[in-house]
Amino acid sequence: MKGSSVKEAAIWLRKGEVVAIPTETVYGLAANAYSVTAVQKIYAVKNRPLSNPLIVHAINTEQVKSLVSDFSPEAEVLAKSFWPGPLTMILPKSADIPDIVTAEQQTVAVRVPSHPLTLELLSILEFPLAAPSANKFNYISPVTAEAVSEMLGNEIPYILDGGRCQKGIESTIVSVEKGQIKILRQGAVTGEQIESVLQRPIVEQHSSVHLHPGMFKKHYSPRTPLILMDSNSDFSSLGSQKNVAAICFSGNFPSASVDKKIMLSNSGDLEEAAQHLYAVLYELDKGNYDLIIAEKMPDKGLGKAINERLIKAAVGAQ
Template structure:
């Protein structure tokens, strides 16, 4: 925790005045506003360039006030709350009256979580309310995992940046819809689905299309400036070298299994063997390759298990079509 008490108090004052605060969480940095101030919440959408139909996550300081934000909290939700909060788990519940519709994209559901970061929790305590906070970046681009990332991308559009050091998880929260009979995973994230299923004692549903709009569901999301191309792990080197020969400035996310391979490319980032380390570094790697002038990034999807599922989801969307509105 690097933020001072005075900095936290200043940030709380900015929120009370209707301003925007960039705050650290264990996942990524968020662009925060008073969740009960429709004008402040609307400004989040304006600064990010985010479609108003895309709901935001409400962050609260602990589980006790959950009933103030949700109309009903089923037993399944309380079980997950007891085990995984604070932490990178977001629950989709029926919207309580305290939540303005602008924060939910007009939906009668609300996404809520308790972040596991001392600075975020200190701010929530000092502020005394809920904070809506999507990632503190332009809509669709790479999420920020340091305060410097936020400043570089949003600059003066943010009223106050609260520096809490690098984010330790590095990918966004897992989102689970608990409004139906069977809990459904709407976005893989910092809590592996296997851990959730172990606690629930049943498999999670995986809807083919989300009937509830949630963050991170746009076809192109988490995307660097460079175009991202996905290849099978054993084909990454060949794909990268072919693209380099064709005149691209190629960046490579080199799988750990091929660490000894020599790659003819503009820039190479060696991917960690640990999925936790990979998740923590993923967005930084993409930013690094952008900063090195790459116009194309070749990567592969890790095994779709544990945090690998979340990493693969982010890479898949980073490689999505850029012309989709």
């Protein structure tokens, strides 16, 4: 069932069920973060391996502090700058967080979302929400309630419809440890923004001792084969392909004829491109194309986050 009733969503969550919720990034599949049984249902519905930890969503920074054993000065700065919003911090967990949420690690991924419906929901609940994206494991993340319904509708009792997600890609994940900030997953908050508030350089780390959401090489993947290319790529091999679709950022891509071409942003705006990315991928994946080619984004700001997702989508679609 799909609707906009926060009270209805709360009823199901209090029963120990999973509910799809809107966030500013993508739709999440939520359950009581304190309940092992409820969290197990998230993993079961998604076919998600238990080695992949979840992000816990809280109403505010004060609730986050009850979920962790240490909240450093650096975490305070990041929280004041980016919460509510699309930044996830990995911090030492408190004893209240079950091991199933953290893949048996001693750290937990936490954030305060900014979507008004989900904040209203969190404000009336007695517990925080564990919530990965509301899709099958490794598939394209949904940015509309309709997409969630098509992917999971028969497996969950309620989808809280909050309209289309504003950011369109997942949160940035950073580890905050011993005064050091490391980006573990690129996302809707850019490295440049984080460096600006901290007033010092940060590390972009592609491997980590922390298990974290989005860590697998295959992720965000359509079922249709996808190739990541740039304007200098060799397009000659496309001549033998039938039904090719292209995801484009610049006007001169691709330099070969394709059956369908979708611009992520006509104005070259990376924020707009991020907003459209998953919706376009999902649309093309349902379009019975033999191949999707995607243009590599400029390697700066949100372009890094988009490229990270396209690279993982290409790995998964091969």
